[in-house]
Amino acid sequence: MRKWFMLACAFALAFVVTGVQAPEAQAKTQFVTIGTGGLTGVYYPTGGAIARMVNRKRAEYGIRCTVESTGGSIFNANAISSGDLEFGIVQSDLQYLAINGKGDWAKRGPQKKLRAVFALHPETVTIVAADDANINGPEDLKGKTVNIGNPGSGQRTNAMDLFDILGITLDDLNAQGVKPAEAPSLLQDGRIDAFFYTVGHPSGAIKEATAGKRKVHIVPVTGIDELYKKYPYYAPSVVPKAFYPNSSNTEDVKGFGVKATLMTSSDVSDDVVYAITKEVFENFEEFKKLHPAYQVMTKEGMLQGLTAPIHPGALKYYKEAGLMK
Missing domain, CATH: 3.40.190.10 (Periplasmic binding protein-like II)
Structure with a gap:
């Protein structure tokens, strides 16, 4: 009888650990994807570098970041607007056209959910x-x-x-x-x-x-x-x-x-955007080593060429770091 009692207690404990706490822990992990470009271009390894920086602190931020090879800027802007991507790399001129409903977006109108995070290489x-x-x-x-x-x-x-x-x-x-x-x-x-x-x-x-x-x-x-x-x-x-x-x-x-820029949606939480922004800026020298094109980048320059509204999560970091008032 005592044996069965002990087994029942063990089962109950396992239920508490796996049946209650695990789903709660899983709920704390937010999964986000960065849309990039072709596998042989600069955008794809850039997205990979950002993802690795964020994933190193997965336990702290509760964010799991992945990268997707895509058709590039226009695809990324559209996928962010539709909610199929949380982040994407988009040329600054296309960022401007999308947010203002011009060019490829003339018939669909302004993509009002698009938000800028930071600029990348020129x-x-x-x-x-x-x-x-x-x-x-x-x-x-x-x-x-x-x-x-x-x-x-x-x-x-x-x-x-x-x-x-x-x-x-x-x-x-x-x-x-x-x-x-x-x-x-x-x-x-x-x-x-x-x-x-x-x-x-x-x-x-x-x-x-x-x-x-x-x-x-x-x-x-x-x-x-x-x-x-x-x-x-x-x-x-x-x-x-x-x-x-x-x-x-x-x-x-x-x-x-123009500049390559990282974009997101107004639907993405401030905490997620803040974490990604912080990791890139606080590991800036490491990030610059990714590609020779990044050698001319400066932190101040990463705030230039942005024509979409800056996401509040990114703005929070820029103010903390003294990059914006």
């Missing part, structure tokens, strides 16, 4: 030009043969935005519309004088362009405050000279571009 609107073409600034593109990118491409849109500010029209130059991968050989062969490419640096295509017999350089773009006012999704950027030792540039090159 994707610079880069102008690569042959030295013998005497192009020292974007104004010098007039009268030259310039590849502005294939129709529908990001760099073509970026080039047209810059031309708009500078008062340049396509009638002022011999505009070409080929894909970025073809531009380096065209430049080296003398068939074009310059090309636009919106890209994170270092870029294999630009390394190729600077490695040929024809000397080339990256054109600085400055004095464009009007561009930032008219198109708020652009932000200043810098291309380090060290990335392209074969170029004829003698110093880092100032320019402009």
Whole structure:
């Protein structure tokens, strides 16, 4: 009888531990997913690095973070809006268009639930030009043969935005519309004088362009405050000279571009967004080692180029860290 009594007590204790406490413990774990991009791009390992930082403190935060390879920015923005993703990496220009119901979102209207967390690396609107073409600034593109990118491409849109500010029209130059991968050989062969490419640096295509017999350089773009006012999704950027030792540039090159940004939804809790923001910023030097493109990142710069409202959870950390008032 005593044996059965002891077994009953043991069973009851097991029920208390596994039947009551386990579900309660499970309820405390929040599962979140970061949408990134293709497996071979920069977005996917970026999401992985963020997830690892958060998961190291799973016991403290009660968050389990996973990463999903996706079709990229537009997919991520839509999935966040629909609740299929909690976080996603989105280009800042597409962030702006989504939150304002423009571009791909013109028919669906503003995506009001989207919230910004922080910006990542710059994707610079880069102008690569042959030295013998005497192009020292974007104004010098007039009268030259310039590849502005294939129709529908990001760099073509970026080039047209810059031309708009500078008062340049396509009638002022011999505009070409080929894909970025073809531009380096065209430049080296003398068939074009310059090309636009919106890209994170270092870029294999630009390394190729600077490695040929024809000397080339990256054109600085400055004095464009009007561009930032008219198109708020652009932000200043810098291309380090060290990335392209074969170029004829003698110093880092100032320019402009969009940024990769981490976005979330207003439906995601403040605690979750706060934890992710805190882990990235307090492990900033570790994070910067992820990719050469991140070498130019600064904590202050991670708050630039955000056009969606900042999520309250991220805002809480920025105020605590003295990054925002």
